[in-house]
């Protein structure tokens with residue numbers, strides 16, 4: 272009965288005696304290792320499988336036999352200690368079965384202590400776990416990026432802004448913010464249609480994003496056709512130079528705009544504000560200042576950069 276059970280059980284079962292010789296090697300082990308019981312029983316386990324010598328399993332067997340101490344091998348550290356393959360194709364490709372291994376001391380009446388090694392196939396669980404992890408990463412990136420343009424979304428902007436404002440205050444470095452808005456975008460949409468409006472938003476977003484070179488610089492889609500750029504450790508003067516280049520770059524894209532009152536091409540207006548040590552304030556104040564500068568750029572004729580200065 273016990274032999275039948277051992278043969279049918281869906282688990283690798285190995286028993287070693289006190290001298291680490293194989294006593295039991297069940298059918299599951301033969302099937303996935305391609306080694307029949309006859310070829311292994313009676314032999315020193317670690318001579319049969321020299322690659323396991325000195326590894327965690329070696330220590331676990333030693334602990335079980337000598338100290339009567341059971342172990343479960345960490346699945347993350349020891350994914351596939353045994354050369355077991357789910358099928359011939361996997362063997363061919365060298366892809367080992369993912370394994371969970373437990374080593375348990377076994378007291379056999381009248382004999383010295385033995386140890387039992389149990390191996391479970393966890394390939395399916397590991398695969399599922401990997402999928403879940405990938406999905407989690409994907410979801411995370413979706414919650415932080417704008418679905419249309421692929422740049423950071425408003426939530427990402429808010430998180431980055433908090434972080435950069437804290438950093439600026441701590442280190443006493445300046446923090447600049449640009450607010451960029453496409454000019455006459457409503458008439459653009461009305462004339463060319465929403466789909467082409469979307470395409471233009473994407474082009475503008477990508478052209479602006481390509482101009483940022485430092486890792487901490489961040490461009491986000493702040494609203495419908497409005498972008499915000501966080502520029503840590505950048506003075507008002509430098510930010511103004513960059514903003515001017517951005518404005519020129521969008522004009523140079525030469526995206527036709529039949530309904531603009533300006534150049535005949537898509538243009539942007541940019542408001543700029545900087546907080547430095549002396550006026551380092553809160554996020555709402557910085558946003559308000561950049562917004563006010565953008566409003567002034569619009570009022571002054573659009574297609575221009577305006578730097579906030581206190582009245």
Ligand SMILES: Nc1nc2c(ncn2[C@@H]2O[C@H](COP(=O)(O)OP(=O)(O)OP(=O)(O)O)[C@@H](O)[C@H]2O)c(=O)[nH]1
Pocket residue numbers: 419452453454455456457458460464465466467468469472494495496569573
């Ligand atoms: N295609 C498209 N249009 C959008 C999107 N989000 C906002 N808009 C449009 O952007 C336009 C914004 O227009 P307004 O803010 O009124 O201003 P404007 O026409 O750009 O004029 P000024 O900003 O004063 O130069 C509106 O027509 C919105 O429908 C979007 O995701 N896709």
